[in-house]
Structures are given as C-alpha cells and as structure tokens.
Amino acid sequence: MKTIIPSVKGTRDFYPEDMAVRTWLYQILRKVSESFGYQEYEGPVLETLDLYAAKSSEELVREQSFSFTDRGGDWITLRPELTPTLARMIAQRQQQLTYPLRWWSFGPFWRYEKPQKGRLREFFQWNIDLIGVDTPEADAELIAIIAALFREVGLTPNEAVILVNDRRLVNGQLERLGIPSEQRQNALSWIDRRDKMRPEVWDANGLEMGLTAEQLAGTKAFLENTDLWRESEGLARVFAALEAMGARDYVRYDSGIIRGLPYYTGIVFEAFDVSGSLRRAILGGGRYNNLMAAVGGDPLPAVGFAMGDVVISLILKELGRLPAGRDASPARVLVTVFDAERLPVSLALASELRRAGLKAACYPEPAKLPRQLKYADRMGMHVAVVIGPDEAANGQVTIKDLQAGKQQTIERENAAAAIGAVLERE
C-alpha cells in the first residue's frame, strides 16, 4: 500500500459531514450574537509579533505561538487570539466608530500545544466584545449572551455554569493583607494555579513568593468566603442585571477565577460543564480597559470573551446534542442520464430546474439506471428524473419520488412545478 501524505498534527479535515456541524455551530453563534445586536467582523490571520508582545500572555506568545520570519524578513505570527487584533482595528478608526460598539467574529486560530482531548493546534474561536462602555450592566450583557448560547444549544444550568470574579475585588483583598502592588501580578498567577496543585505545594509556593504566614492564611480565608462578592458593588450590580435578564441561574461567584491573560482589569469569568468528563473551560473572558491604549489608541473600556469550537462540541457530543453531520447532497433532485445520445437532454433539463430555483444535480455520464438511483439514495436525494426514449419522443419526463416509492410521467414543461410539489411534502 502506498503512503498518503499525512496532515499536520493538531489540525482537522472537515469532510462534508464535519463541515455541516461547523456550519451549524457558526449559525447558532450568528443567531445568538445578532439577537443582542452584535455586528460580525474579522481580522487578518497574520499579525506582527509586536501586536502580541506586550499585551498577550507571555506563555501564549513565547511558547505557544506559530511565529516565523517571512520572505521579506518580517516577524509574523499566526494569531493565537483575536483581542489584540480587535484593539488594533478599533484604534485605527477610533474617532469614526459609533459607540457602544458590539462586534462578534468566528474564525481560525493557532496555538502550538500538545494536542489532546479538547485541545487542537488549529481551532476556531467565537469572539464577542462590547466596547466603549464601562458599567456592570455591560459586563452582565456578555454573561447573558453566554446563557443565551447555552439555552440555544440545550445546556441547562445543571449542565453548565458560568463562574464570575472581579480582579479589582481580589486586588483589594491583597492590598488589605498588605501584599505590595509589585507582587500582585505574581499573586494573581499563584491564585490562578490553585486548583491545579496540591494544597501543601500551593501553600509553600505562596511563602516562597514572600508572603507571611498571616498573609497566606488571609488569602485562603478570602478565597473561601463565598459571600465576598457582596463587598463588590460591581459584582452585586452584575448579578442584579443578570437576574433582570433571566440569566442568573447559570452564574456563580468563584474567587478562584483569575484568567491567564494579563490585560484584564475588572470582571473575569469562565464557563464549565458541570457533569461532563472533560473538565476544561468552555470559554473565558473579562473586562480589559487598557488594551486599546496599549496598541497605540486612546483609552477605551471593553469587555468580551472567546469560546473555542472544540470543547463545546465535545460536551454537546457527549450529551447527544450535537447534530449528526450528514454526508448528503444539498441537491434534492437527480436528473438521470438514459444514454450518451440523450445526455444533453438531461443536462438541459437540470439547467431548467436550477433556473426555476431547484437544487438539481445531473449524473455526469451515461450509466445503468439502478446505479444512478443508488447514487441518489446514498446522497440523500428525494427525487430522480428519468428521460428515456419514450419520454423524449413525447416531450415528457418521469418523476420518481424516491422516499414515497411513487412515480409519475408528466409534460416536460411542468417538471419543475411537479418536483416542487413533491419536495414540499418533505
């Protein structure tokens, strides 16, 4: 056996049945995004390394990005995330755009990570952001969009949860404990890692970082205080707004949510499936009020999130709620070919049916009729049209309803209408 040239590790081939599922997800994301008034946009796939250098997570850029010098010697990156591109695009037209800006996007991204369940090197991401307004109600809108997505795909509050925190609340607590501001970014990363480490190792890391035993105990105390959010006016208003929007039942305060990206300045949130085996974040986001200025624009507040296509698809698949992608023709009609001589007659009829608005394939060569009908059946078509010598002589066509197993011979000029009538009963 010959060897087929392999595809690149961590990438996917979208055969028609896979593409149908991707298109289904894209349409759901479009429906949810547009129902809240968000406009679709898209950035380039290639960006300069500079765009990410100062703003993105260091791990993302230094260890996980696909970066290279192009033939002109410029450093190019395959985008690992969209937010820096969004910030660049807004900064470029900051004075012309109409605020509040509501934008969404669905496109490909790359990260050089070890491929595993729920994680690929080439994946798709839904990005959605509300820009130009800095209120807890704006934060709540993004969370309500997540809830609307979960409702749309059939995930109940028993199956998916949105965990919310606020970096200002955490920073306030660290300040109260006397942890100096220059130590706080490290402290945030340390808190972020807590659920991935054994408690005694995490404690030891805290002390190594320079915390006193009292500061360590104080940190653990505020992390375990499930009512701490009540001290944050912002979070209290977020929860009240979510209550008003009917989305509160998906949302919980969680002191451990920090998010890896350093550009977050306020609310941060992640969504997880509750019951599933995957235990990976479905999505994550938060408020980033300094990013527009970091890429060269004027300061502009913003909040948003990103969701990869891989984890949500796996969860929906496990729950049996991902549609079965079908390897089916979009054409509902096959015009069969009686013999080589009558091939042009079939080609002409198929064209006529298309001009009448039907999706129609013509068998592209003479073949035995059973073979052509088997093809129509395999491709999920509903109607086959036959023009044999008798039909051709009489200006007629035979229409076979493959699902009902019936057929009728009619005048050729009525073919489109008759086929349309059969398809309407689908």
Added chain:
Amino acid sequence: MKTIIPSVKGTRDFYPEDMAVRTWLYQILRKVSESFGYQEYEGPVLETLDLYAAKSSEELVREQSFSFTDRGGDWITLRPELTPTLARMIAQRQQQLTYPLRWWSFGPFWRYEKPQKGRLREFFQWNIDLIGVDTPEADAELIAIIAALFREVGLTPNEAVILVNDRRLVNGQLERLGIPSEQRQNALSWIDRRDKMRPEVWDANGLEMGLTAEQLAGTKAFLENTDLWRESEGLARVFAALEAMGARDYVRYDSGIIRGLPYYTGIVFEAFDVSGSLRRAILGGGRYNNLMAAVGGDPLPAVGFAMGDVVISLILKELGRLPAGRDASPARVLVTVFDAERLPVSLALASELRRAGLKAACYPEPAKLPRQLKYADRMGMHVAVVIGPDEAANGQVTIKDLQAGKQQTIERENAAAAIGAVLERE
C-alpha cells in the same frame, strides 16, 4: 500622536461593512454551488511542505509560499491553494466516499507576492471540484457553474468571458510538429507566457529552447487557428454540453490558455472580464487526473477550479454591482434606558423581546434620550422602546417607529407583537 501597531502588508481588516460584503459573496457562492448539488467541505490551513512539493507549481511553493519550521522542527506551509489538500482528503477515504463527488469550499489562502491592485498576500478562494468521472460533460458542468455565478452577480457575456483550451490538444500539436515529449512541459510554459512578452522575444525564446524555425512557425500557426478545437472530440462535446446547459454564450476557445500548475492533464480554462481595466484572471481551473495518485491514493479523475475573492470583487465594484456594505446593527430594536434606577427594567424588556424572536439591543448605561436615539439612528435601527416613570408605573412601554416618526404607548405584554408589526412594514 501615538503610533498604532500596523497590520501585516497584504492582509485585510474586515470591519462590519467589509464583512457584510464578504458574507454576501460567500452566500452567492453557496447558492451557486448548492444549486448544482455540491457539498461544502474545508481542509486545514496548515499543511506539510511535502504535500505541495511534487504537485504544485514550483514558483508557488519555492517562491510564493509562507513556509516555516514549527517548534517541533516540522516544515509547515500556509496553504497557497486547496487542490493538494482536496486530493489528500479524498485519498484518505477513497474507498468510503460516494462518486461522483461534488465538493466546494470557501476559505483563506496565502501567497507571498508583491501586493498590488487585485492581488493580496492573504485572500479568500472559492474551490469547487467534481471527482470520479472523466467526461467532457463533467468538464462542461464546471464551466456552467462559472456561467451561473456570472449570471447570479449580474455579469453578462459582454462583460465576462470563459476561455477554454485542452492540454491534450496542445500536446498533440506539439507532437505533430516533432517536439519531443521531454521538451513539452517547457514548451507549455513558453506558450503560457506568450501574451506577456514581445513577439520577437517570444520567438527568440522558442528557438533558444531548441525549436527549429519550422517548429516555431508551426506552433504559431496552430495557436492562431481559432477553429482548432474542432479537431478535439473532447472540446466539441464540452461546447455541445454548454449549449444544452444554456451557458455557451460565455465561452470561447483560446489556444493560449495553458495554466501554470503542472498537474493539469486535459481541459484548462480561465475567466476574464472583457471591458474592465483590471486585465487579471477572475478564476482558473481544469482537469487533473493524476493528482490523487501523486499524494498517495489510487488514480481518480477530477476537474475543478478556484476563484479568489479579490479580483471578482474589484470587477463588480467597478461595475457598481457590489452591494454597499453597511455599518448597521443586526438589531432592529433599541431598548433605551431612562435612568440608572430603571436600567434593570430595560434589560428585562430587551431579554423578553429576544425570547420572542426579535433582535434587540439594550443601551448599556443611563444616558440622555436624544443621545440614545441618535445611536439607534446611526446603527440603522427601526424601533426604539422607552420605559419612563409613567410607563413603568402603568405597566406600559412607548414604541417609537424611527423611520415613520410615529410613536404609540401600549401595554408592556403586547410590546413584542407591536414591534413585530412595525418591523413587518420594513
């Protein structure tokens, strides 16, 4: 003024008004592809350099590809074209797929070329292929699809032309002139360059290549013979099939069409705008019966073409047939906010409208009503909803029809129905 980090040369930002045009084109391509029964698929963006090495044009791979080694040391290429990926995907499932296979795709591609009018480094391409059948009628189907696209976007046969040739016909002529087979690939490239060179230089190149004066004269003679296609049974059947399909008026035989990619084995074609200033190919394609075997599969005949998004868009724009992309909200309704106290009431109403199937944005903070109405107007919304203290006290809402300049105050529970009625008159 601060400097905004620049984007990468030859890439595009798709602001909402640009994205609307791209989505319009994608939908047209979907409509045309599906009307002929083609299924949508997609490959990865990253492929190994090996996939292109032996099959693609040397210029494309060695000089124009974005290639690099990844962090694991593998040679990776940003796909410059889709056909090798298509061949790989089919070879992988060659026994399971149902033939004839009709597949189409629309996605991003990269070529490191000098950006200029009609040419970018990052662009989109429509690919469409019919696989598993080797008949002139299959060739004709692809050409009829081009004609259907032209009709769909309003390009008449006076504005766009599809030029057709057959490599077997050219090779037969070269053979007849005694040009040996090992010289024929070079001869094809030389013929391909004819319209880009001064005649005397082209003649000189032919002689340098080793042609005799007689062979040079013979080549020129067959290239100038506009009836030569009649000697090709294949082309004669292609034209007859196009006549049957009502697509003949777009198509012309042109002896100079060769196509750069070496994998073509039969018919080759390119489409051009006739009247425009651009003078660049809109699309190109042909039959490639050896590619599946070249990537490791069994031999399988195939025909297809690819069209970039840049040239067709420029032509349609010049002709005034590209839709004006609008920077408009998909939401038709803005729920305004009276004051901070009543913000939750507005949030709740917007959610109710969405659950009733309307696309509705809520202003995300208290602001003066004229400012909110100006926002609705700028974003092209049709209806604004006001819930002031009076309305709230009486369980009512005021609905402003921004286009008709009318308003009505109604019971809150009737809001969705009343707004729906206003929008239906759009």
